[in-house]
Amino acid sequence: MWKTVVRRLLILIPQLIALSLIVFFLASLMPGDALRGQVEPGAPPGELMRLREEAGLLDPWYQQYTRWVSHIMRGDFGRSLQHRVAVTTVIGDSMMNTIRLSIMTTIFLYLIAIPLGLIAGRKNGKWIDKTILMYVFIFFSIPTIVLSLIMVLVFAFNLGWFPAMNSVNPVAAVAGGWTEFWSRMYHLILPSLTGALIGGVGVIYFLRNQVIDVQNADFITTARAKGTPEHRVYSHHVLRNALLPVAGGIGASIAAVFSGSFFIETIFSLNGMGTLFLSSVLGRDWPVAMALIMFYAITGVVSMLLADITIMLVDPRIRIK
Amino acid sequence: MTQEYLLQVRNLRTSFRIAGTYHAAVDGVNLDVSKNEVLALVGESGCGKSAMALSLTRLHNMNYTSIEGEIFFNGNDLLSMTLPELNKVRGGRIGMIFQDSLTAMNPLSRVGAQIEEVLTYHTQLSMSEKKERALELLNKVGIFNPALTYNQFPHELSGGMRQRAMIATAIACSPDLIIADEPTTALDVTIQAQILDLLDDLRMNTGGSMILITHDLGVVADIADRVAVMYAGQIVEIATVYDLFENPLHPYTRSLMHSMPSALSEEARLHTIQGIVPSLQNLPRTGCRFAERIPWHPATMHEAEPTYHEVTPGHFVLCNCYKTFNLGGA
Numbered sequence: 001m002w003k004t005v006v007r008r009l010l011i012l013i014p015q016l017i018a019l020s021l022i023v024f025f026l027a028s029l030m031p032g033d034a035l036r037g038q039v040e041p042g043a044p045p046g047e048l049m050r051l052r053e054e055a056g057l058l059d060p061w062y063q064q065y066t067r068w069v070s071h072i073m074r075g076d077f078g079r080s081l082q083h084r085v086a087v088t089t090v091i092g093d094s095m096m097n098t099i100r101l102s103i104m105t106t107i108f109l110y111l112i113a114i115p116l117g118l119i120a121g122r123k124n125g126k127w128i129d130k131t132i133l134m135y136v137f138i139f140f141s142i143p144t145i146v147l148s149l150i151m152v153l154v155f156a157f158n159l160g161w162f163p164a165m166n167s168v169n170p171v172a173a174v175a176g177g178w179t180e181f182w183s184r185m186y187h188l189i190l191p192s193l194t195g196a197l198i199g200g201v202g203v204i205y206f207l208r209n210q211v212i213d214v215q216n217a218d219f220i221t222t223a224r225a226k227g228t229p230e231h232r233v234y235s236h237h238v239l240r241n242a243l244l245p246v247a248g249g250i251g252a253s254i255a256a257v258f259s260g261s262f263f264i265e266t267i268f269s270l271n272g273m274g275t276l277f278l279s280s281v282l283g284r285d286w287p288v289a290m291a292l293i294m295f296y297a298i299t300g301v302v303s304m305l306l307a308d309i310t311i312m313l314v315d316p317r318i319r320i321k
Numbered sequence: 322m323t324q325e326y327l328l329q330v331r332n333l334r335t336s337f338r339i340a341g342t343y344h345a346a347v348d349g350v351n352l353d354v355s356k357n358e359v360l361a362l363v364g365e366s367g368c369g370k371s372a373m374a375l376s377l378t379r380l381h382n383m384n385y386t387s388i389e390g391e392i393f394f395n396g397n398d399l400l401s402m403t404l405p406e407l408n409k410v411r412g413g414r415i416g417m418i419f420q421d422s423l424t425a426m427n428p429l430s431r432v433g434a435q436i437e438e439v440l441t442y443h444t445q446l447s448m449s450e451k452k453e454r455a456l457e458l459l460n461k462v463g464i465f466n467p468a469l470t471y472n473q474f475p476h477e478l479s480g481g482m483r484q485r486a487m488i489a490t491a492i493a494c495s496p497d498l499i500i501a502d503e504p505t506t507a508l509d510v511t512i513q514a515q516i517l518d519l520l521d522d523l524r525m526n527t528g529g530s531m532i533l534i535t536h537d538l539g540v541v542a543d544i545a546d547r548v549a550v551m552y553a554g555q556i557v558e559i560a561t562v563y564d565l566f567e568n569p570l571h572p573y574t575r576s577l578m579h580s581m582p583s584a585l586s587e588e589a590r591l592h593t594i595q596g597i598v599p600s601l602q603n604l605p606r607t608g609c610r611f612a613e614r615i616p617w618h619p620a621t622m623h624e625a626e627p628t629y630h631e632v633t634p635g636h637f638v639l640c641n642c643y644k645t646f647n648l649g650g651a
C-alpha cells in the first residue's frame with residue numbers, strides 16, 4: 001500500500017510541471033499586468049516600464065517560468081505584485097480560513113447527507129422519501145449565492161442566531177486560545193451549513209439509489225433468512241454496502257470544498273482562497289495565482305489518493321498492489 | 322393440526338405486482354412435509370419453485386408481493402405471525418440455502434462473522450462460544466482449515482467452499498427444516514455430488530426435514546423421499562420418488578423425464594419440450610396449463626377445471642389428460 005502512495009505522489013511531479021507550464025503560458029497571453037494600477041498619476045512616463053523591468057515582466061514567458069521554478073526550488077514563492085508582501089503571507093491567512101471552512105462543511109455535509117440518503121432509500125416511495133427528494137431537487141437547483149443570502153437574512157438578520165460576516169470576533173481574536181477557537185467555529189456555522197446543504201444533495205441522491213439497489217441484493221435476503229431483525233438488516237448489511245461507492249466520492253468532495261467557494265466567502269466576508277484566487281487573477285497577480293493553482297492541484301491528487309485508501313480500507317475485495 | 326407433519330401449506334397463492342396488477346406465481350399450492358422427510362420440488366425455470374420457497378418464510382419484498390393462504394409450521398401459521406415472531410423461526414427453526422453463494426453472502430463480512438450472526442439471534446452463546454461453534458460447523462461441512470476460512474471473505478473462497486459455508490450457516494441452529502433453493506446449480510458437477518452428499522448426511526445426523534428445489538432430476542432420485550413437480554405455479558404431480566420414476570403420469574412430468582439426456586440412447590438429438598413456461602401476465606388461468614405445450618393432444622382430453630386424481634395412495638396428478646397422453650408428438 002505504501003508503494004502505491006509513494007508512486008501516486010511521484011506521478012504528481014510531472015503533473016505539476018505540465019500544469020504550471022500550461023498556466024504560465026496562458027497567463028502570458030492575457031492582457032494587462034498588476035503594475036499599471038500602482039503607478040502614481042504624477043509619476044514620470046518611464047516609471048511604469050521601470051517597474052515592469054524590475055519585476056521581470058518584460059522577459060519572455062519561458063524565462064519568467066524558469067526563474068519562477070528556480071525560486072520555488074529554494075522555497076521562495078515570490079512576492080505578491082498587488083500586496084507587495086511574500087506570497088506565503090498573503091495565502092497563509094486565507095488558506096487557514098478555507099481549511100477550517102472546508103472541514104466544517106465536509107462534516108456538516110455528511111452529517112446531513114448520510115441519514116437523509118439512508119432514510120429516503122429505505123422508505124423508497126413513501127412520503128418521507130418524497131419530502132427528501134423535494135429538498136434534493138430544490139437545493140440542487142438553487143444557486144449558492146441565493147441560498148447564502150437567504151441564510152444570512154433568516155438566521156443572521158431576522159433571528160440573530162449567528163454572525164452575518166467575518167471569520168472571527170476581533171475581541172476574541174485578540175484574546176486568543178479557546179476563546180478565539182470557539183469564536184471562529186461560531187462564525188463558520190452559517191457558511192459551512194450553507195455549503196453543506198447544497199453540496200450534500202448529490203450525496204443524498206446517490207446514497208438513496210445505492211440503498212434501493214442494495215436492499216434487493218441476494219445477501220439481504222440471506223440476512224433476513226437468518227432471522228436478522230429489520231433495523232439490523234439496515235444498520236449492518238445495507239448501510240455498509242451502500243456507503244462503499246459514497247466513500248469513493250469523499251475524495252472528490254473534499255477536493256471541491258478545499259478549492260473554496262467564492263460566493264460563500266464573498267457573502268459571509270470570509271477571507272478565503274476562493275476570493276483570493278479570483279482577485280489575484282483579475283489583478284494579474286501571477287505569483288499568488290500560480291501558488292494557489294499548485295495548491296489546488298496537490299489537494300486534488302491527495303484527495304483522490306485518500307479516496308482510494310478509504311475504499312481499500314472499507315472494501316475487502318479491493319487491495320491495491 | 323396433526324402432529325406428524327412438520328409443514329403444511331394450504332392453498333398458498335403468491336402474487337407479484339406487475340404494472341399495477343397482481344399476478345400469481347404460486348397459484349393455490351397444497352403441500353405437506355413430514356418430519357425427517359426430504360421433499361424435492363422440481364420444474365423448469367420460471368414455474369414458481371423459488372417464489373414458493375421464499376414465500377414459506379415471507380422473504381419476498383412485500384412492497385410488491387402478496388402472499389395468501391396458510392403455512393403451518395409446527396402447528397403455527399407463519400403467514401399470520403408478526404415479524405419478530407417470524408424472525409425466531411427464520412434461521413432458527415428453518416435454515417435456507419441459496420443458489421448463488423457469491424451474491425448470497427455479504428461481501429464485506431468475514432465468513433466466521435456471517436455464521437456467528439445467526440447464532441447471535443437464536444442462541445445465548447458468548448463471543449468465544451460462538452467462535453468455537455462456528456469453527457466446529459466449518460469443520461462439519463468439510464472445510465479443511467476452519468481457522469483460516471473463519472477469517473476469510475466470501476470472495477476469497479471457491480464456489481464449493483462458499484456453498485459449504487452457506488450450509489454451515491443454515492444448519493448452525495440445528496433447524497427442523499432446511500430449504501435448499503437449487504444449492505448445486507452454480508457448482509461444477511464434481512462438487513455438486515459432494516455438496517448433495519454433505520446435505521444429506523447433515524440432515525440425517527440432525528434429523529430434520531428438507532425441501533430441495535432443483536431442476537435436476539438426477540439429484541432428486543439420489544436423495545429425495547417424495548417429489549412434487551411444479552408447472553406454472555401449480556403442483557401437477559406429487560408422489561414418492563419410487564412411484565414417480567417408475568410410473569410418471571402427468572404429461573409435464575413425462576416430458577421432463579423424456580428430455581433428460583441418456584447415455585444409452587441411440588438418438589443423436591436431445592428431446593425438448595415445445596415452447597416455454599408462459600410469463601405471469603400471459604398465463605392462462607383456466608383449464609390445463611400445460612395444454613398449450615402439447616398441441617397434438619386433443620383439447621377435449623383436458624378437464625375444464627383440473628382436479629387432483631389419486632392414482633395410487635399418495636400419488637396425485639392434476640388434470641385428466643394424463644390418461645390419454647402419449648409422447649409421440651414430442
